[in-house]
Amino acid sequence: MKNVFDLVVIGGGPSGMISAGMAATRAAKVLLLEKNKILGKKLLISGNGRCNITQAEFDLHKLVSAYGENGAFLFSALHKFGPKQIMDFFEELGVKLEIENDGRVFPVSNSSKEVLDALKKYLEENSVEIKYESIVKNISVKNSLVKEVVLTDGTKISTKNLIVATGGLSYTFTGSTGDGLVWAKKAGLEVVPLKPALVPLKIKEAWVKSLPGMVLENVGVAVYQNNKKIINKTGDLLFTHFGVSGPLVINISKSVIRAEKNGEVKLRINFFPGISPEQLDKNLQMEFSDYSHKFLKNYLTEFIPKRMAECLVGILKINGDKPLHDVTREERLQLGKLLNSLEITVAGNSGYEMAMVTSGGVSLREIDPQTMRSKKISNLYFVGEVLDLDGPTGGYNLQVAWATGYVAGSNLKF
Numbered sequence: 107m108k109n110v111f112d113l114v115v116i117g118g119g120p121s122g123m124i125s126a127g128m129a130a131t132r133a134a135k136v137l138l139l140e141k142n143k144i145l146g147k148k149l150l151i152s153g154n155g156r157c158n159i160t161q162a163e164f165d166l167h168k169l170v171s172a173y174g175e176n177g178a179f180l181f182s183a184l185h186k187f188g189p190k191q192i193m194d195f196f197e198e199l200g201v202k203l204e205i206e207n208d209g210r211v212f213p214v215s216n217s218s219k220e221v222l223d224a225l226k227k228y229l230e231e232n233s234v235e236i237k238y239e240s241i242v243k244n245i246s247v248k249n250s251l252v253k254e255v256v257l258t259d260g261t262k263i264s265t266k267n268l269i270v271a272t273g274g275l276s277y278t279f280t281g282s283t284g285d286g287l288v289w290a291k292k293a294g295l296e297v298v299p300l301k302p303a304l305v306p307l308k309i310k311e312a313w314v315k316s317l318p319g320m321v322l323e324n325v326g327v328a329v330y331q332n333n334k335k336i337i338n339k340t341g342d343l344l345f346t347h348f349g350v351s352g353p354l355v356i357n358i359s360k361s362v363i364r365a366e367k368n369g370e371v372k373l374r375i376n377f378f379p380g381i382s383p384e385q386l387d388k389n390l391q392m393e394f395s396d397y398s399h400k401f402l403k404n405y406l407t408e409f410i411p412k413r414m415a416e417c418l419v420g421i422l423k424i425n426g427d428k429p430l431h432d433v434t435r436e437e438r439l440q441l442g443k444l445l446n447s448l449e450i451t452v453a454g455n456s457g458y459e460m461a462m463v464t465s466g467g468v469s470l471r472e473i474d475p476q477t478m479r480s481k482k483i484s485n486l487y488f489v490g491e492v493l494d495l496d497g498p499t500g501g502y503n504l505q506v507a508w509a510t511g512y513v514a515g516s517n518l519k520f
Contacts, residue, residue: 109261109262109263109264110135110263110264110265111135111136111137111235111263111264111265111266112129112134112135112136112265112266112267112518112520113126113129113134113135113136113137113265113266113267113268113269113515113518113520114136114137114138114139114255114263114265114267114268114269115129115136115137115138115139115268115269115271116139116242116255116268116269116270116271116272116285116286117139117140117270117271117272117273117286117490117492118138118139118140118142118145118146118236118271119145119146119147119148119149119271119273119490119491119507120146120149120225120490120504120507120508120511121271121489121490121491121506121507121508121510121511122138122140122269122271122489122490122511123138123145123146123225123226123228123229123511124225124507124508124511124512124515125269125271125487125489125510125511125512125514125515126138126229126234126269126515127225127228127229127232127234127515128511128512128514128515128516129267129269129515129516129518130229130232130233130234131232132515132516132518134518134520135235136232136233136234136235137234137235137236137237137263137265138229138234138235138236138237139237139240139242139255139257140236140237140238140239140240141239141240141241141242141281142238142239142280142281143238143239144238145222145225145226145236146222146225146226147280147281148273148276148277148280148282149218149221149222150218150219150222151218151277151280152218152504153210153212153218153501155216155217155218156212156213156216156217156218157212157213157217157218157220157221157504158210158211158212158499158500158501158504159192159193159196159203159211159212159213159221159501159504160189160192160193160211160501160502160504160505160508161189161209161210161211161500161501161502161505162189162193162205162209162210162211163189163209164188164189164190166181166184166185166188169184169188169189169505170184172497172498172502173495173496173497173502173506174497176470176494176495177497179470179473179475179495180475180495180506180509180510181475182475182476182513183475183478183509183510183512183513184505184509186509186512186513186516187508187509187512187513188505188509189211189501189505191512192505192508192509193211195508196213196221196224199224199225199227199228200224201213201215201220201221201224202214202215208500209500209501210500210501211501240257240261241257241258242255242256242257242258242285242289243256243257243258244256244289245268245289245292245293247292247293247483247486250482250483250484251483251484251485252265252267252268252483252485252486255268265485266485266518266519266520267485267486267487267518267519267520268485268486268487269478269487269488269489269511269514269515270286270289270290270486270487270488270489270492271286271488271489271490271492271511272284272285272286272492273286273464273490273491273492274287274300274463274464274466274467274491274492275300275302275458275461275464276302276303276304276458276461276462276463276464276491277458277459277460277461277462278458278459279459282458282464282491284300284464286468286488286492287300287467287468287492290468290472290488290492293480293482293483293486294482295468295469295472295480295482296468296469296471296472297466297467297468297469298466298467298468298469298494299466300464300465300466300467301360301363301364301464301465301466302359302363302455302456302457302458302460302461302464302465303359303360303363303461303462303463303464303465303496304356304357304359304360304461304462304463304496304498304499304503305356305359305363305455305456305457305460305461305462306346306348306349306350306351306355306356306359306455306456306460307349307350307351307355307359307362307373307452307454307455307456308348308349308452308453308454308455308456309348309349309350309373309450309451309452309453310450310451310452310453311450311451313417313420313421314345314349314350314450315347315348315349316413316417317345317413317414317417318345318346318347319344319345319346320344320345320411320413320414321342321343321344321345321352321411322342322343322345322375322377322410322411322414323342324340324341324342324379325340325341325342325343325354325375325376325377325379326338326339326340326375326376326379327339327340327341327343327354327355327358327373327374327375327376328373328374328376328447329358329361329362329365329371329372329373330371330372330373330374330449331365331368331369331370331371331372332369336361336365336371337358337361339354339357339358340354340379341353341354341357342354343355343375348456349452349453349456350373350450353499356462356499357498357499358373359455360465360496362452362455363455363465366452366454370451370452371451371452372449372450372451372452373449373450373451373452374447374448374449375447375448375449375450376445376446376447376448377409377410377445377446377448378445378446383442383443383446386442386445386446387438387439387442390438390441390442391438393405393430394430394431394433394438397430398429398430398431399429399430399431400429400430401426401427401428401429401430402419402424402425402426402427402428402429402430402433403415403416403419403426403427405430406418406419406426418441418444418445418448421444422437422440422441422444424437424441462499462503463491463496463503464491464496465494465496466494467491467492467493467494467495468488468492468493468494469494470493470494470495472488473488473493476513476517477513477514477517478493478510478513478514478517479514479517485519487514487518488510489507489510489511489513489514490506490507490510490511491503491506491507493506493510495510
């Protein structure tokens with residue numbers, strides 16, 4: 107290996123692979139450094155091994171809004187390499203895709219390995235040199251330019267450009283250790299403090315831990331602090347041995363974590379999010395009359411799982427074998443309140459080990475959105491999760507990786 111390159115990319119994840127490949131298609135001499143023995147370790151587990159490539163939202167304004175307050179930064183990148191372009195890209199690589207009802211895009215094979223294999227072939231065909239088990243010790247910057255990359259084995263690699271695609275701290279078992287953020291700070295760039303995002307939540311109440319594996323479908327969950335509602339979402343909730351997870355919880359976790367610094371946070375589960383408390387009580391009155399001889403616990407299991415019904419009657423301290431005609435008005439009102447707003451208390455989160463992405467990273471104020479180039483160091487680029495960008499589940503975060511990697515690889519000067 108001759109240690110002089112037009113481009114060195116640190117990190118063989120989605121953003122690193124696509125940026126290396128794009129630069130190589132422009133006849134750049136490219137070296138991709140990966141600390142693991144394989145590329146795309148995190149990509150292989152994305153979408154539960156199916157690889158949710160992107161979200162098929164073709165309205166750019168709607169797509170950008172999904173990323174919250176930092177979404178506007180992505181306008182240029184998504185215009186150049188949005189969902190339609192990334193779908194075309196993979197189809198051209200031979201990966202057949204399908205769009206599911208919720209807009210998530212998966213390979214027809216439901217195999218993340220097929221996606222990774224296609225990317226590896228793309229790199230090989232464009233003569234990208236790959237060096238595995240390569241850990242970067244230091245990045246040498248002189249006169250506001252990256253001069254060389256130094257590996258832990260002492261190897262020094264000169265480069266005209268450097269792309270940092272090291273990710274954040276999520277799924278630490280894949281090798282994400284936040285190295286790129288350390289280098290950014292050393293180079294004088296602002297880094298927004300990191301927090302886990304898209305992560306399961308721990309819950310204080312003991313009864314929650316008796317429901318592992320149970321799913322509540324299409325329920326509402328509102329986040330409250332000091333009786334003030336912060337956010338409200340609807341979806342599927344999964345109980346775990348330590349608390350709650352599932353798409354609904356994962357997508358509100360960032361708001362919960364932000365709020366926790368100001369004190370205790372509570373979640374209120376609404377089993378019937380489309381029905382007002384008043385209408386719910388009217389429905390209960392009618393059904394209690396129509397099915398007056400039915401036992402309370404049997405009645406509840408008609409619309410909620412049995413274990414959940416047992417928990418509710420336990421919380422209410424009512425005999426589940428009581429016929430509905432014996433349930434008092436006060437007991438009915440208390441049941442309606444639980445069905446409309448069952449409160450549980452957040453006791454933290456499951457950390458970076460189970461977080462899908464990292465919130466925070468290299469401040470977007472430091473980066474040119476047209477190129478992903480540092481505004482202070484003209485041959486240094488940051489792409490993917492290392493940036494202060496994160497979105498909801500459903501392919502949004504991989505789309506950031508593809509788009510930012512594409513833009514960086516397409517705009518190098520060499």
